[in-house]
Amino acid sequence: MNVLLDHLSEFREGFLGTIGLTLASGLLAMLLGTVLAGFRVSPVPPLRYFGTAWVTLFRNTPLTLLFLVIWFAVPQVLDFGFSPWVKALIVLSCYTSSFVCEAVRSGISTVPLGQAEAARSIGMSFFQTLGLVILPQAVRTVLPPLSSIFIALTKNSAIAGAFSVTELFGWQKLLSDQGYPIAWVFLWVALGYLVITFAISILFRVLERTLEVAR
Amino acid sequence: MSASVLYDAPGPKARTRNRIYTVVGTLAVAGLIAFVVMQLASKDQFATAKWDIFNYANVRVAIRDGILTTLKVFAAAGALSLVLGVVLAVARYSEHRPIRWFATGFIELFRAIPLLITIYALWVLFLTYKSDLGVVGQNNSFWALVIGLTVYNSSVQAEVLRAGFQAVPRGQVEAAYALGLRKYQVMTMLLLPQAIRSMLPTIISQLVVTLKDTSLGYIITYAELLYAARKLANNTLVEGEYPYVPVLIVTGTIYVLMCLALSGLANWIERRGRRAKTGIKVAAAAEPVGEGGLMDAADLPGGAGHGSAAAEPVERPASDDRSEGPGSPRS
Numbered sequence: 017m018n019v020l021l022d023h024l025s026e027f028r029e030g031f032l033g034t035i036g037l038t039l040a041s042g043l044l045a046m047l048l049g050t051v052l053a054g055f056r057v058s059p060v061p062p063l064r065y066f067g068t069a070w071v072t073l074f075r076n077t078p079l080t081l082l083f084l085v086i087w088f089a090v091p092q093v094l095d096f097g098f099s100p101w102v103k104a105l106i107v108l109s110c111y112t113s114s115f116v117c118e119a120v121r122s123g124i125s126t127v128p129l130g131q132a133e134a135a136r137s138i139g140m141s142f143f144q145t146l147g148l149v150i151l152p153q154a155v156r157t158v159l160p161p162l163s164s165i166f167i168a169l170t171k172n173s174a175i176a177g178a179f180s181v182t183e184l185f186g187w188q189k190l191l192s193d194q195g196y197p198i199a200w201v202f203l204w205v206a207l208g209y210l211v212i213t214f215a216i217s218i219l220f221r222v223l224e225r226t227l228e229v230a231r
Numbered sequence: 232m233s234a235s236v237l238y239d240a241p242g243p244k245a246r247t248r249n250r251i252y253t254v255v256g257t258l259a260v261a262g263l264i265a266f267v268v269m270q271l272a273s274k275d276q277f278a279t280a281k282w283d284i285f286n287y288a289n290v291r292v293a294i295r296d297g298i299l300t301t302l303k304v305f306a307a308a309g310a311l312s313l314v315l316g317v318v319l320a321v322a323r324y325s326e327h328r329p330i331r332w333f334a335t336g337f338i339e340l341f342r343a344i345p346l347l348i349t350i351y352a353l354w355v356l357f358l359t360y361k362s363d364l365g366v367v368g369q370n371n372s373f374w375a376l377v378i379g380l381t382v383y384n385s386s387v388q389a390e391v392l393r394a395g396f397q398a399v400p401r402g403q404v405e406a407a408y409a410l411g412l413r414k415y416q417v418m419t420m421l422l423l424p425q426a427i428r429s430m431l432p433t434i435i436s437q438l439v440v441t442l443k444d445t446s447l448g449y450i451i452t453y454a455e456l457l458y459a460a461r462k463l464a465n466n467t468l469v470e471g472e473y474p475y476v477p478v479l480i481v482t483g484t485i486y487v488l489m490c491l492a493l494s495g496l497a498n499w500i501e502r503r504g505r506r507a508k509t510g511i512k513v514a515a516a517a518e519p520v521g522e523g524g525l526m527d528a529a530d531l532p533g534g535a536g537h538g539s540a541a542a543e544p545v546e547r548p549a550s551d552d553r554s555e556g557p558g559s560p561r562s
Contacts, residue, residue, distance in 0.1 A: 058252075059241065059249050059252075060249060060252040060253050060256045061253060061256075062253060062256035062257040062259075062260050063252075063256045063260070065260075066256075066260050072487075072491070073487065075490075076439075076443070076486065076487045076490035076491055076494070077443075077483055077486055077487055077490075078443040078444070078445075078446035078447075078457065078486055079443075079446075080446040080447060080449050080450065080457055081446060081457055081479065081482065081483055081486060084449075084457065084460075084461060084475075084479060085479050085483070088461075088464070088473075088475040088479070089475040089476045089479045092274060092276070092472065092473075092475055092476060093270050093271055093274045093276060093476065094270055118517075167343075170345075171344070171345035171346065171347075172345070173345075174345035174346075174347040174348055175347055175447075175450070177347075178347065178450040184348075185345065185347060185348055185351070188348060188351060188352070189351065192351075192352075192355045198352050198355040198356050198359065199352075199356075201352075202348065202352040205348055206340075206343075206344045206348065209343065209344055209345060209348070210343050210344070213343050214343075
C-alpha cells in the first residue's frame, strides 16, 4: 500500500502516459489501418500488394524488434530527431494498423453483396460505395475485434515503457530497481492496466449497442 | 476475389482509369522503395564490409544459438501453455464452484495484464529468491520468460477451447449422458477431441503469438534471438559504425519466416478441415479476438455466437453431401 502512496505522482504520470500513448497510437492506427484496408480491396494491384506486404510484415514481426529498429537502425539512416514518445507512437501505430486493416477488411466482407450491387446500380463510384455504404456498416461489425485490438494495444504499450517512455511499466521497473517488494508494485500496475482495459471494453460495448444495425 | 463485392467488371472507361491508377500506384510504391533504398545506400548500409560480418563463423554461431534458444523457449512455453490451457478450460466446466472460480479468475487476470509486466515481475521475484529456488534460480530469466508466456497463453488457449466446447451441439452431450457416460468420459471422448479439432487453426495462430512474444526475453536480458542480435550489433564495429541495419534486417527476416511457417500450417489445417466431411466446423486461422475482462465466447470464431450455424452441418446426414457431386455413385 505504501508503495503506491509514496510514489503517487509518478504512478499518476505513468498511468496517464499509458492512456495518452494508447489513445494517440490507437487513433493513428485506425486511420492507417482503414486506408490500408481500402488499399487491400481496391482494384489497383500495386496498392493491393503494398497492403498485403505491410500486413504480412508487421503481423509476423515481434513488436520488440520493431522498437529496436526505430531506436537503433532508423537513426543511422534517417535521423529525424524524434523524441522517444513519438518513436513509440510510430511503432505502435504501424504495428496495430496491420491488425486494424485485417479487422476492417473482414468487416467489409460481412456486408451483404446486394448492398454493394445496389449502390453500384444507382451509379455510385467505388469511393462512394466504399465510403457511404460499405464502410459505415463494416465499422459496426468490426467493433468487437477493434475493442480487442485496442486492449492489446494498451498491453503492448508496456514495451514502450521498457524503452524509457513514461508509462506504467516504467513505474514498475523504477520501483523494483529501488528495491520495493515486487508483489505490491505488480499489483498496482496490474490494477492500473485493468482499469484501462475495462474502460475500453465497456466503451466498445456501449458503442456496439448504440450503433447496432438490424440485418 | 473477395474484393469483387465493391466493383463491377470494369468497362472500357473504368479499365483506362484503373490503368492510370495502377501506373500511379506503381510509381508511388516504387518511389517509396527507391527512397528507402537510396537512403540506405547513401548512408553506406549496403557496403560489403557491413554485410560481410555474416561470413564470420562466430556471427553465424551467435545467430544460430539465438534461434535455438528462441525455439527452446517457444517449445517449453508452447507445450506448457497447451497443457495448462486444457486444464483451465476443463476446470471452467467443473462442478465444484471454487475450482470454476479459480480458473475464471486466473484466466481473466492474466489475459488483462500485459505479458511484459508479468514476465518482469516474475524475473524480479526469481532474482530476489534466487538461492531458494534451486534449478529455477539458476536460470531465472529463462523460467521467468517461460512461466510468464505460459500463464498468459494458457489463459488465451483456455478461452479458445471453451469456444470450441460451446460449438459442440448440446444434443451430443445430452446423448452421451443418456448413454450413461461419466463426466470425464464426456470431456475426454466427446468435448475435447471435437473442440481441439475445430479450434486447431486458432490454437496454432495463438502459438504464432507465443513465438513472437518470446522476443520479450530481450527486455529481461534473456539471451534469445533478439538479444543475441542486439549484442552482435553492439559488439561489432564496422568502419566506425554499429551494423544495426543489416543485423536487424536479417533477424527480422528470420522471425517473419518462422512465424509465416507456423501460420502457413494453421491455414493449411483450416483448409483441410473445411474439406473434411466430419461435420465439425473448423475455425478461421486467426488470432482469437476476444480479450480483456468482459469477453464472452461469442466473440471467438466458431464460438457460441455462431451456434446455430456450427450445429447445423452435424445434423445433416453425410449421404446428403455425397449426392451433391455429379460423379458420386448415388446420382
